[in-house]
Amino acid sequence: MPSLNWIGRQAVINHYKEMPYHLLDTKKELSYNIEEAEGNIIVHGDNLVALKSLLPYYSKSAKFCYIDVPYNTGNEEWIYNDNVNDPQIRKWLGQVVGKELDDLSRHDKWLCMMYPRLQLLKKFLRDDGFICVQIDDSEGAHLRVMMDEIFHSSNYLATIYVQVRYADKTLKQDMNFHKQIEQILVYRRTPKAKPYMKSEEYSYDKFTYTIKEKAEGREIELGGKRVVIFNPGEYEIINKEEGFKEGLKEIWASGTILDGNSSGRFFRDYLTGRKEGDGLGVLYKVYGIGEDMYDYRYFTGPKRSNATKGKYYQGVPLDKMSDDAESIKSIPNFYDMAADFGNCRHEGGVEFKSGKKPEKLLATLMEYFTREDDVVIDSFSGSGTTAAVAHKMKRKWIAIEMGDHCYTHVQKRLLSVVKGTDSQFNWNGGGGFRFYELSVPLTDRYGQINKSVSYEHLARHIYFTETGHSVSEDDLLEKPLIAEFRNTFYFLLFENDQETVLDNDILAEIKKYNGTKIVYADRNVISSTHLKAHDIMFKQIPYQVEVK
Helix, strand or coil: CCCCCCCCHHHHCCHHHHCCCEEEEECCCCCECHHHCCCCEEEECCHHHHHHHHHHHHCCCEEEEEEECCCCCCCCCCCCCCCCCCHHHHHHHHHHCHHHHHHCCHHHHHHHHHHHHHHHHHHHEEEEEEEEEEECCCCHHHHHHHHHHHHCHHHEEEEEEEECCCCCCCCCCCCCCCCCEEEEEEEECCCCCCCCCEEEECCCCCCCEEEEECCCCEEEEECCEEEEEECCCCEEEEECCCCCCCCEEEEEECCCHHHHCHHHHHHHHHHCCCHHHHCCCCEEEEECCCCECCCEEEEECCCCCCCCCEEEEEECEHHHCCCCCEEEECCCCEEECHHHHHHCCCHHHCCCCCCCCCHHHHHHHHHHHCCCCCEEEECCCCCCHHHHHHHHCCCEEEEEECCCHHHHHHHHHHHHHHHCCCCHHHCCCCCCEEEEEEEEECECCCCCECCCCCHHHHHHHHHHHHHCCCCCHHHCCCCCEEEEECCEEEEECCECCECCEECHHHHHHHCCCCCEEEEEECEECCCHHHHHHCCEEEEECCCCCCCC
16 A cells, blocks of 8 residues: 655654543633533644544544645645644644754645644544545645555545635636646545435336337347347337336446346357347347346346447336335535525624634534434634534534634634524534643643643543553542443542552452453552552553553
C-alpha cells in the first residue's frame, strides 16, 4: 500500500503516544444547564492535546467524526488561519519537529499537523463508526494517501463531491482556475460500520415490457434447465411505456452483470456463442431462474452477426410485490449546495466570512451515519456547525477548538441552540453542555501526581491505560475498586493529601475477588509471596502510572 514520506514524518508519527495526558477544568460560567449536558462538551485548547486528554473518557465511543480541516491554501484571510501559520501550531511544530521546521514546505507542515490528529481521532471511533474529512484539492491527494495509511485503504468508502459556489461567483482576479467543488473523504473504522440507507416507495416505472409467444417454440436443455427457443416471428416484445406490477424490465447482459447475478452468469456460461447454431434474433425462455412472480426468464440473443450482447427480461422481485414495498437508495456522491454555502454566513447567529459549512450539509451526513444518542466529534470546530446540528438532531457531541472563536463562535452558538433562540430545523431548545479549558498535565515536572488530580480523574485514567477502554464516572465502582475487565479487577488507593498503603486491612478487603487483582497505591507492605498467593500485582503511584 502506498505511503507518504515528508520532512518531519519520523518526528510526529508516534508523537501522540509521547504526549502527556492533561486535565480538563470545567468553566461553569461558560457552561450551560450542566445537569442536562448528557456528555455534550466544548473544549478550548490545542486539539491534539485535547484529544489525548479526552481518550480515557471517550475511547471507542464516537459513532461519527466530521472535521473541516485547514485546507492549506496559503490564504490568511480566514478566521481560522489555514496556511498552518497559527501560532499554536507553529509552536507545536517547533517543539516536536525541531530544527527541521526551517526546511519544511507548507505541505510538510500540514502533514505534520494532521497525521497525529487523525491517529487520535481513529481511537475515538466505535468499530461501527465513520469519519468524514472535508478538504479541497490543495491537500486532497495527500489526505487520501494519509488516511489510507491510518485507517487502511480497505476502509475507504467514498469521496463525496460538494459544489460550494456558483460558476459565475467572483473570486480573486489572480486565480487561474475557478474552484467550485470540495471533497469529503468517507472512511469507516471497521467493516462493522454500515451506513443508514434511505428508502423510497418501490417504483415499477421500468417494468414496461410484456412478451407475447406466437408459437410453441423448440425445447432443449441447457445447464440443467429447461429452455424453449423461439425464432424471429414466433414472439413479440411489447413496450407498454408505462410500468406495471406484472411487467418485465429490460436488462443488457453485459459488463458486470455477467458475473453479478444468476441471469448474467447463465447468459455468460450457456447462451454466449450460440448464434452460430440457433441463428440471430432468437428468444430463449429459461425455466427455474430468477426470484420474481414467474418461474422463467426470457433472454434474447444477438441480432447482428458482429454482435455478442443480448438482453434478459426480469419481473418485479417477489419481495417488492406488496403495496408498501420499498427500495434502498444509494448514497449520492455529489451534492449541489452552492446556494446553501452562499446563504450560511449568518447561520447560528455567528458570522464566519469564509469557510463556514451549512447546517444542511452536516444534517445530510448525520442522517446517513448516526442515530439519536450517538456521539459526534469535531476537533476542528470552527464556528460550531457540527455540534449545533448534532444537538438539534438529538445526538451527543464533542466540540474542540483552539482559537479564540471557541468563545466568540462555538460557545455563543451552542448557547443559542440550547436556549432555543436558534430555531432552525424547527428546534425549540433544550439540553446543556460543559465548557472545558485544558489544564495541567497529569503529573508535574517532578513526576508527581498534580495536586488538582481527583480520585475520579486518576481512576478513569488508570482504567483506560490498563484496558484501552473508557469508563464513565457513573460506572466507577465503590472505592477502592475502579472496575473489572476480563476477570481482572483494578483497584486504586489514592488520596492527594496523604500517603496510601497496601496493607493487611486492604488485603483482607480485596482478596475475596476471584481473579487477577491490580492495585495502585503509594506504598506496599505485603510480601511478594502473599501478593502472588492471592494473584495480586502492586503498582506504585506515581512511577507506574502511565502518563504518556
